[in-house]
Amino acid sequence: KAGVTQxxxxxxxxxxxxxxxxxSPISGHRSVSWYQQTPGQGLQFLFEYFSETQRNKGNxxxxxxxxxxxxxxxxxxxxxxxxxxxxxxxxxxxLVLTGMGTEAFFGQGTRLTVV
Amino acid sequence: GESVGLHLPTLSxxxxxxxxxxxxxxxxxxxxxxxxxxxxxxxxxFIIDIRSNMDKRQGQRVTVxxxxxxxxxxxxxxxxxxxxxxxxxxxxxxxGAQKLVFGQGTRLTINP
Numbered sequence: 462k463a464g465v466t467q468x469x470x471x472x473x474x475x476x477x478x479x480x481x482x483x484x485s486p487i488s489g490h491r492s493v494s495w496y497q498q499t500p501g502q503g504l505q506f507l508f509e510y511f512s513e514t515q516r517n518k519g520n521x522x523x524x525x526x527x528x529x530x531x532x533x534x535x536x537x538x539x540x541x542x543x544x545x546x547x548x549x550x551x552x553x554x555x556l557v558l559t560g561m562g563t564e565a566f567f568g569q570g571t572r573l574t575v576v
Numbered sequence: 577g578e579s580v581g582l583h584l585p586t587l588s589x590x591x592x593x594x595x596x597x598x599x600x601x602x603x604x605x606x607x608x609x610x611x612x613x614x615x616x617x618x619x620x621x622f623i624i625d626i627r628s629n630m631d632k633r634q635g636q637r638v639t640v641x642x643x644x645x646x647x648x649x650x651x652x653x654x655x656x657x658x659x660x661x662x663x664x665x666x667x668x669x670x671x672g673a674q675k676l677v678f679g680q681g682t683r684l685t686i687n688p
Contacts, residue, residue, distance in 0.1 A: 465619075467619075494675070494676070496678075503678060503679075503680050503681060504620075504665065504678040506675050506676070506677075509674075509675065516674070517673075517674050517675055519675075551619050551620070553676075558674065559669065559674075559675055559676050560669065560670075560671060560673075560674030560675055562607055562608030562627065562669045562671075563608075564610070564622060564625060565610070565622070565667075565676060566622055567612070567619035567620045567621070567622075568619050569618055569619045570618075570619045
């Protein structure tokens with residue numbers, strides 16, 4: 462059974478650009494959560510999608526958005542990139558919403574560097 | 577507990593010894609907890625979980641202990657090996673916020 466797949470693994474972007482990251486969850490999992498990981502702030506929750514609907518959102522500006530498709534694959538988009546957006550972006554997949562107390566499995570992450 | 581940008585705690589142990597990694601969680605209403613292992617350049621890897629109706633759960637070489645009275649979670653690794661070197665995170669299911677909240681992590685280093 463394939464794990465969580467995130468693409469691309471690495472990205473370098475310039476300030477002001479936008480970026481789209483992709484996450485394919487484990488087959489059968491309907492929930493995808495996104496996290497930002499930085500050395501200074503640890504793992505911070507961005508948002509969670511279930512059945513193509515955003516179910517929860519963390520404390521990030523509107524430049525961070527996402528969506529989920531009917532096959533449960535999810536994308537997140539960051540517009541007008543800032544230097545501070547440089548981070549490892551992780552997605553986690555779970556059978557049901559994480560708030561229901563379920564195992565969540567992570568992908569390898571996408572390392573975004575903004576220059 | 578919530579990640580608040582603190583210095584990452586470290587733990588150094590001798591190869592073959594047992595390791596105990598501790599975590600204080602923040603929400604007394606949390607009912608589900610997970611330990612993750614994150615190696616350099618990789619995503620967090622699920623190790624073991626425990627629900628609040630239990631106080632101990634064992635896996636292969638790992639044991640998780642939950643003390644709800646003092647809101648404390650620990651991960652015990654038996655016979656620590658070089659491959660156990662990583663950052664270990666605890667996560668709690670915050671039922672109010674409907675999300676997983678991660679601790680700041682502990683870096684485990686194995687001395688030969």
